[in-house]
Amino acid sequence: MNKIRIIALLLLTCTNVFAQQTFQTQLDSVFTVMYNQKQFNGSVLVAEKGKILLAKGYGFRDTLSRYQTNKNTIYELASCSKQFTAAAIVLLHRQGLLQYDDPLDKYIPELKQWHDVTIYDLLRHTSGLPEYIGDMAKGWDHQKIATNKDLITFYADRKDTLSFKPGSIHRYNNTNYALLASIIERISGKTYADYLKENIFMPLKMKSTFVYNRRLNPKRIKNYATGYVWRRQSFDKITSENPNYADSVVYYLDGIVGSAKVNSTILDLYKWVNALKSNTFFSPSEFELMTEVTKTSKGKNIPYGFGFDLSGGNSNLSFGHTGSWDGYATFIYHTVNKDRTIITLQNFKMGAYPFRTINQILDNRKMEIEYPKKITLPAPQIAQFAGTYLSTDDGEEQLITYLDGHLVHNTNRIKWDMRFFPIAQNEFQGIRQGGADGVIRFTQLPNQEVKLEMLEYGKVIGTAFRKSNNKGLE
The missing domain is CATH 3.40.710.10 (DD-peptidase/beta-lactamase superfamily)
Incomplete structure (x- = not known):
């Protein structure tokens, strides 16, 4: 093997190693963000063409010992x-x-x-x-x-x-x-x-x-x-x-x-x-x-x-x-x-x-935000949206409460206990099973009334208007 072929092989090897390290860093960043947003707790493996790009645990395997998960956790x-x-x-x-x-x-x-x-x-x-x-x-x-x-x-x-x-x-x-x-x-x-x-x-x-x-x-x-x-x-x-x-x-x-x-x-x-x-x-x-x-x-x-x-x-x-x-x-x-x-x-x-x-x-494609990052808002700014909202289509009551920097959604018919974290001043992303998309958006109307919209994948699936405020932070 001549020197040129050896150099080319070394460059290719270095490029592949660098690409794998880049992928690992990017993937790790995604799961770290999701863990910090209470959207992931467990172990993940990503592999391509016979190469493991990421094999790692995030969070804890039980609440008593607080032992962390890893690639061998069952x-x-x-x-x-x-x-x-x-x-x-x-x-x-x-x-x-x-x-x-x-x-x-x-x-x-x-x-x-x-x-x-x-x-x-x-x-x-x-x-x-x-x-x-x-x-x-x-x-x-x-x-x-x-x-x-x-x-x-x-x-x-x-x-x-x-x-x-x-x-x-x-x-x-x-x-x-x-x-x-x-x-x-x-x-x-x-x-x-x-x-x-x-x-x-x-x-x-x-x-x-x-x-x-x-x-x-x-x-x-x-x-x-x-x-x-x-x-x-x-x-x-x-x-x-x-x-x-x-x-x-x-x-x-x-x-x-x-x-x-x-x-x-x-x-x-x-x-x-x-x-x-x-x-x-x-x-x-x-x-x-x-x-x-x-x-x-x-x-x-x-x-x-x-x-x-x-x-x-x-x-x-x-x-x-x-x-x-x-x-x-x-x-x-x-x-x-x-x-x-x-x-x-x-x-x-x-x-x-x-x-x-x-x-x-x-695939080295442009990143679209699948799971938006949580933003930091003061507790009163989040809690201001708590209250009881009346749906426009069937009269169902949408019950919004405040919990530790999140909003919690229930109704008078079903206890969903679904939690939402802030992604904008008036928008909150749902933590849903499997990562299904769900957003609550609040709009302050000119008459001081507050409108609530439930969205799935960008489409409005329900609208309600506040009928009463909460008591604020507890």
Whole structure:
């Protein structure tokens, strides 16, 4: 190799290293701002073309020890667990132990009323089955933790009919994947947890990945992140079933697996994505089937594969999933043509994932503000907007209160407990689950009346006028 080629190679290497460092700095800055604005608490991994650009934790994994999160912190994956349930089904199909067009009651005869539902329908969410989360909220003893066996008995006794003909409509449903987990157990003769461990996690050396029901079978796990929500009218973090939040669903449904309950780290999940994209775990034909954009019997696209949300179509594929359960907010996404992986795991229900911003940084595009920065305003200047506002369309009362430099939104019908921080003198950005955009804008009218406008992605979705002031700062 001559001197010119050596110099060129060194310059290219230095350029790549500098670019990676620049990306890391920019990405780190975004997540630092979000953490400081109470919009992110957890671990993040961003990688491109086989290079990890950022792998870091922000915030704390529990409120007692105050240990910080890091790249090895373990989180409940919530609905991101579904891809592993689907993967187990593909492995059983590979072994010839099931067919995708097999009827549900071939493996769960107790549910013979749903004979027309196939495994394929369960995987793609085209079954028409009822949603167990809503049904068991009304028909299950909230003092008892339900398991998959209980779920099957629950519906066998009820004999619910299907809400639509299988295959005709795509409708996301957690019951589908809970029943897939039971099928895995009945065919394999192993628990769902053991089957995934032996056939997926161990072969891929995902040593920090496992199925865990933290209330049904609590354990002490090193570097484990506890899922949190905000105490009502406070920024204190508590668990969902705490009386000051009172969401008992996470307790009595803790024993149901398949739709959730896989726990992992950002580094283990990166191993998983690498195995998927390189076809080292599934064959190309298997993975193509898992990520194929299919159609309903009515001809509409199904943007869901085997445990994956799909976008971009078959020729420009991106696959991944989001999750929210028990105080956790998760996001796993891979863009094939850019070989780009983004993973965020959070132990905070209201956590956001700046997907658009990350892509703008890595594509060297002009930055658009996805999550505006908080500005500093004196407390009285924020609190002046507190009060009761009457909606112009339906007469609903919008209740605005002040809390520690934020405004909190509720109504007389629903306790949203949604917090907003100032981004302008009269505008406040919402801290919403998944980072969904929401803004409250106040306008002082000539007659001294104050108008409130609720905006989503720049569009006004509601207007109200103040009928009474608050008492000011408490």
